[in-house]
Structure formats: structure tokens, C-alpha cells
Amino acid sequence: MKKVLSALLFSALLSPMAQAADYKIDVKGTHAFINFKISHLGYSWLTGRFNEFDGSFSFDEKNPNAAQISLDINPSSVDTNHSERDKHIRSKDFLHVNKFPDAGFESTRITHEGDNKYKVIGDLTMHGVTKQVIIDAYKVGEGKDPWGGYRAGFSGTTKIKMEDFGIKNVLGPASAEIEFQLHIEGIRQ
Amino acid sequence: MLKNNTQGYGLISILIHWISAIAVFTMFGLGLWLEELSYYDEMYRVVPHWHKSIGILLALLVLFRIIWMFSHPAPKPLGSPALAKIAKAGHGILYLILIVLFISGYLISTADGHSIDVFDWFSVPGFGSFVENQEDIAGEIHELLAFGIIGLAVLHALAALKHHFLDRDNTLSRMIKPVRNSDDN
Numbered sequence: 091m092k093k094v095l096s097a098l099l100f101s102a103l104l105s106p107m108a109q110a111a112d113y114k115i116d117v118k119g120t121h122a123f124i125n126f127k128i129s130h131l132g133y134s135w136l137t138g139r140f141n142e143f144d145g146s147f148s149f150d151e152k153n154p155n156a157a158q159i160s161l162d163i164n165p166s167s168v169d170t171n172h173s174e175r176d177k178h179i180r181s182k183d184f185l186h187v188n189k190f191p192d193a194g195f196e197s198t199r200i201t202h203e204g205d206n207k208y209k210v211i212g213d214l215t216m217h218g219v220t221k222q223v224i225i226d227a228y229k230v231g232e233g234k235d236p237w238g239g240y241r242a243g244f245s246g247t248t249k250i251k252m253e254d255f256g257i258k259n260v261l262g263p264a265s266a267e268i269e270f271q272l273h274i275e276g277i278r279q
Numbered sequence: 280m281l282k283n284n285t286q287g288y289g290l291i292s293i294l295i296h297w298i299s300a301i302a303v304f305t306m307f308g309l310g311l312w313l314e315e316l317s318y319y320d321e322m323y324r325v326v327p328h329w330h331k332s333i334g335i336l337l338a339l340l341v342l343f344r345i346i347w348m349f350s351h352p353a354p355k356p357l358g359s360p361a362l363a364k365i366a367k368a369g370h371g372i373l374y375l376i377l378i379v380l381f382i383s384g385y386l387i388s389t390a391d392g393h394s395i396d397v398f399d400w401f402s403v404p405g406f407g408s409f410v411e412n413q414e415d416i417a418g419e420i421h422e423l424l425a426f427g428i429i430g431l432a433v434l435h436a437l438a439a440l441k442h443h444f445l446d447r448d449n450t451l452s453r454m455i456k457p458v459r460n461s462d463d464n
Contacts, residue, residue: 166412173390173414174327180415260318 110150110157113242113276117144121243121275124163132264138170138179145194147276149242151232154202159210159274163193165217184257190218198222206230210246219255223248225272240278247271280457283351287449287458292351295344296454300432302337303377306330307429310422331388332397338381345374354458357448369435376428379420386417 115122124140140163147159166187168179180187197212210225227246235241249269252259259266282289288296309330316323356363388395389405390413396402410416442450449458 166415171391172393173408174388176391177387177414177418180412262319 110148110153112148112279113146114279115143115145115147115161116241116275116277121241123271123273124161125271125273126268127271128261128268129264131262136170138168140164140167141169142167143194145274147244147274149276154208155200157197157200157208159195159197159200159212161195163195165190165193183260184252185217190216193217195223195225208244208246214248214250214255216250217255217257221250221254223250225270227272235277241275242278243273243275245271245273283354284458285354287354287453289351290457291347292353293454293457295340295347299337299340299344302333302340303428303432306333306337307425309333310425328396328398331384331395334381334384335395335397335403337377338385341374341377341381354453357450358442358446366438369431369438373428373431373435376424376431380424380428383417383421383424387414387421390414390417 122143124143125137126139127135127137130136142164143161145159145161147157149157165185166180168176168185170176170179179185182189185193193216195212195214197210199211201209201211203209206229208227208229210227211222212225213220214223225246225248227244230243230245232242233240247269249267251267253266280289281291283292309326312322313326313330316326356366385395385403386409389403390408392405392407394402394404408414439451439454442448443452
């Protein structure tokens with residue numbers, strides 16, 4: 091009897107750790123942003139964002155290594171506040187969205203790096219190419235929101251080379267890399 | 280001399296016709312060129328600026344031309360009445376394609392709400408997007424119709440040459456030189 095009780099107690103204590111909480115990314119309330127920046131000629135930064143995406147993550151502070159995140163991004167929703175440039179980015183010179191309408195990120199492993207820092211290793215798909223990238227992330231905060239829900243938010247950055255994703259760099263050597271900046275807030279389900 | 284009469288075109292119609300013709304082919308060339316330019320080409324920023332500037336000016340000219348056409352009817356068509364009907368429909372389609380080209384071109388550049396600079400003389404305000412991914416949809420239409428109008432313009436030129444060399448009538452020559460009207464004073 092004692093054995094059964096302790097086993098029950100043990101599993102009750104363990105189970106919330108074993109399965110991390112699931113969060114849906116708050117795209118409806120637009121508390122999530124996928125931004126990017128790229129050098130213009132080496133003289134300044136050009137920033138843009140993807141307006142349409144969706145995704146979810148699981149995260150539990152007690153078991154951070156079990157965390158997971160997946161994002162679906164609509165590449166044709168690219169927005170750099172200049173319609174002629176956005177049209178060019180969607181064309182075959184860059185994202186070629188007619189041929190490659192799907193983009194996204196799927197984590198394969200998340201490691202806790204101490205404090206609020208995490209390394210999110212996963213597959214980034216863009217321009218029909220899937221490649222491993224590492225996102226340096228940190229937890230911004232988590233807790234109850236004023237409307238009866240529970241939220242957690244993360245920020246992360248990663249740099250990719252356009253040519254690694256099969257996009258010929260026509261913009262010059264200073265613009266070979268794109269830095270993605272993700273700001274993700276999720277609502278616990 | 281300046282205005283049309285029943286026999287031929289006046290100088291204003293003739294000038295507008297040939298300026299439009301040269302502008303349409305120039306615009307087509309500039310359009311193909313700007314698609315091909317690489318980012319570091321010294322013309323990368325110039326050619327689109329020319330294309331947009333000339334496009335807006337041509338749109339204004341065509342607008343004036345349509346008003347002028349309604350107040351100054353064209354001379355009687357020469358040759359068979361059946362073919363004249365086809366020619367009239369063809370001219371209508373040329374105007375229609377031009378108008379849609381102007382609108383679609385405008386909608387590409389102003390989808391973000393930015394205005395279009397016409398050389399450095401004046402700018403035309405933009406009103407942003409009316410449909411999602413407006414610059415892409417307008418771009419597809421613009422490109423397709425650009426080829427369409429060149430095709431139709433070539434047919435139009437062939438028809439004029441047919442009048443000139445096969446029918447041996449005045450259709451082409453009266454678009455080159457104003458004809459004095461015997462009915463007129």
C-alpha cells in the first residue's frame with residue numbers, strides 16, 4: 091500500500107514535468123513578429139517582416155530541454171514598406187514564392203544555456219531548401235495575463251546566408267547575410 | 280490644319296498618334312530593360328524612374344486624346360465597311376489596353392501608399408492597396424498587356440501598310456500629313 095501510494099505520488103509529481111505545456115502563438119492578437127534585417131550596401135540596415143505566419147510551442151521551465159517550437163510562414167507576406175521591393179523579393183530573384191509557397195521552422199532540439207538563455211536548433215525551410223539553423227533565444231517572461239490566460243514570450247535571433255538557401259546574392263558582399271529576429275508570445279492552451 | 284476634317288486628320292491628331300506610338304514602344308523597351316537590370320547597374324534606379332515618368336505623361340496624353348477624339352471625330356474610314364468595323368474595334372481595344380496598362384502600372388508602384396515622381400516635375404499621389412498582394416497581381420496584368428499591346432500595334436501597322444500598298448488608299452498618308460478638305464474653307 092505504501093509502495094503504491096508513493097508510486098502514485100511520484101508520478102503525480104513527475105507528470106507535469108514530463109509533458110511540457112502547449113502554447114499557441116498569439117498571431118490573432120499580433121503579439122508575435124518575424125522580423126529580419128539585411129545590410130544595404132554595407133552603409134545601413136534595411137528591415138522587414140513576414141506578416142502571415144502561425145505556430146505553436148511547448149515549454150516548461152522545469153524541463154526546458156523538452157521544449158519544442160514549430161512555425162509556418164507565408165513567404166509572400168513579406169513586407170519592407172516598399173511595394174516594388176516586396177514584389178522583387180517575392181520574384182524568382184529571391185524567395186520565388188510562386189514555386190516555393192511554403193516556409194517555416196521546426197525545432198529539433200532545444201538546450202537550456204543557463205539563466206533565461208536557450209539554444210533552439212532546428213530546420214529552417216525557405217526557397218525550397220531546408221537547412222539546420224541555431225536560434226539564440228531568451229525567455230522574456232511568462233505569467234498570467236489580465237484576461238484569465240497564461241502567456242510566455244521569447245525572443246531569438248539567427249543569421250543565415252542567402253546562398254545557403256539557394257538564393258543568389260545579387261545585392262553585394264555586405265548583404266550576403268540576413269538576420270532574423272523573432273519575437274514570439276504564446277497563450278497556454 | 281490643326282483639326283480633323285472629313286477627309287483627313289489635323290496636325291494635333293497626327294502628332295498625338297505618333298508621339299503615342301513612339302512612347303508605347305519606348306515604354307516596352309524600358310519595361311524589358313528594367314526587368315533585366317542588376318542591383319549594381321548604374322541604370323538600376325534611372326530606368327524605372329523613366330518608365331514611370333513617361334508612363335504617367337503618356338496616360339495624360341491618352342486622356343487628352345480620348346477627349347479630343349470625342350470632340351473631333353476621325354475622318355471617314357477608307358476601304359470595305361466590314362473591315363472598317365474590325366479596325367474600329369481594334370482601335371477601341373488599343374485604347375482599352377492602354378488604359379488598363381496605366382492603371383495596373385500605377386497600382387504596382389503605389390501599393391505601399393508611396394507617390395510616383397514624374398521626372399522631378401511633379402508627383403502623383405498613391406492611395407495604397409485595394410487588394411491583397413496588389414503589386415503582384417497588377418504586375419502580372421501589366422506584363423501580359425504590355426506584350427498584348429505590342430502585338431496589336433504590329434497588327435495595326437500591318438493593316439496600315441496593307442491600305443497603303445495593296446489598297447493604295449490614303450489611310451497611312453493622311454496619318455502622316457494633314458489633308459486640306461475640299462468641303463472646308
